[in-house]
Every structure is written in structure tokens, then in C-alpha cells.
Amino acid sequence: MTFVTHVLFGVTCYIPISALLGYPPTLSGAALAAFGALLPDIDEPRSWIGRRFLFLSQPLRTFFGHRGITHSLAFCILIGALLGLLSHSYALPEGLALAILIGYASHLIADAVTPGGIPLMWPFKGRYSTPCTVRTGGAGEMVIFFVLLVGLVLAIAEFTAFNPDQFQHSLR
Numbered sequence: 001m002t003f004v005t006h007v008l009f010g011v012t013c014y015i016p017i018s019a020l021l022g023y024p025p026t027l028s029g030a031a032l033a034a035f036g037a038l039l040p041d042i043d044e045p046r047s048w049i050g051r052r053f054l055f056l057s058q059p060l061r062t063f064f065g066h067r068g069i070t071h072s073l074a075f076c077i078l079i080g081a082l083l084g085l086l087s088h089s090y091a092l093p094e095g096l097a098l099a100i101l102i103g104y105a106s107h108l109i110a111d112a113v114t115p116g117g118i119p120l121m122w123p124f125k126g127r128y129s130t131p132c133t134v135r136t137g138g139a140g141e142m143v144i145f146f147v148l149l150v151g152l153v154l155a156i157a158e159f160t161a162f163n164p165d166q167f168q169h170s171l172r
């Protein structure tokens with residue numbers, strides 16, 4: 001999936017999941033969900049995030065390849081554990097740690113919708129993709145993008161604007 005679809009999917013997942021888990025969605029949470037949704041592509045030096053962290057993206061690409069270890073369930077759990085530690089030590093509020101994790105997981109789901117799939121069970125071999133896939137940047141992704149856009153509007157209406165307290169919170 002492309003940069004914008006990952007960001008949109010991450011934020012669209014973040015709002016309802018965070019609200020349902022008892023963490024009212026916030027703008028900073030949405031920004032971190034977007035960041036989390038870009039994070040797995042740190043294994044590609046040409047990606048948005050990879051260009052900013054070349055000291056990480058180049059070795060990751062060399063040793064594991066693009067869509068390698070960072071696109072696995074094991075790595076997602078590791079990221080979750082690190083975020084849990086950070087929030088446990090009060091360095092990062094729980095709601096914001098959750099936002100990054102939701103974004104990260106959303107990236108793996110989105111990439112699994114493409115024909116290349118993801119190495120979900122790394123270090124075990126095999127790539128996993130959904131039964132129905134769309135090509136990155138193709139017409140199918142365009143359709144997904146607009147469906148997500150509608151989903152985002154509905155999520156904002158349902159989980160933020162209808163509750164004045166939460167809406168105010170989300171504007172901070």
C-alpha cells in the first residue's frame with residue numbers, strides 16, 4: 001500500500017479501537033497512529049520513514065529485505081512490549097502507546113491485502129496475504145482509499161463529535 005493509504009488506514013483503525021478500549025481519541029494519538037502505520041517500512045531506505053532513519057533502514061534492508069522482519073507478528077509483539085514498557089514507566093501515556101501499536105498492526109494488515117503479502121510467521125518461512133488482493137497504487141487501492149475515507153468520517157462522527165467532552169479533548 002502507498003504512504004497515504006497506510007496513514008488513512010492507521011488513523012481510521014485508531015479512532016474506534018482506542019475509544020472502545022477506554023482511551024478517547026486525540027489529535028496527538030491520531031498523529032502517532034499515522035506514525036505507527038508508517039513504521040514497518042523502516043526496512044526500506046526509499047520509504048518516507050526509511051529516508052529519515054537511514055542508519056536503521058539500510059541494515060534492515062540488507063539483512064532482512066523489504067517486508068521482512070518488521071512485517072512479522074513477532075516484531076509487532078516486540079514493538080507492543082517496548083511500548084508497554086515505555087507507558088509502564090510513564091514515559092509515554094498508555095493511550096499514545098496504544099495509538100502507535102494500532103497504527104503498526106494496521107500496516108501489516110494493509111500489506112497483507114497486496115499480492116506480495118507479509119512474512120507474518122517470521123522466522124518461519126511463508127508469506128501470507130488475504131484471499132482477495134489489490135496491487136499497490138492500483139485501482140483496487142483507490143477504491144480502498146475512498147472506503148477508508150468514508151470510514152474515517154464515520155469514526156470521527158461516532159467516536160468524537162457526538163460526545164462534546166471527547167470532541168473537546170480531540171481538539172487539544
Ligand SMILES: [Zn+2]
Binds near residue numbers: 040041067071107111
Ligand atoms: Zn510495508
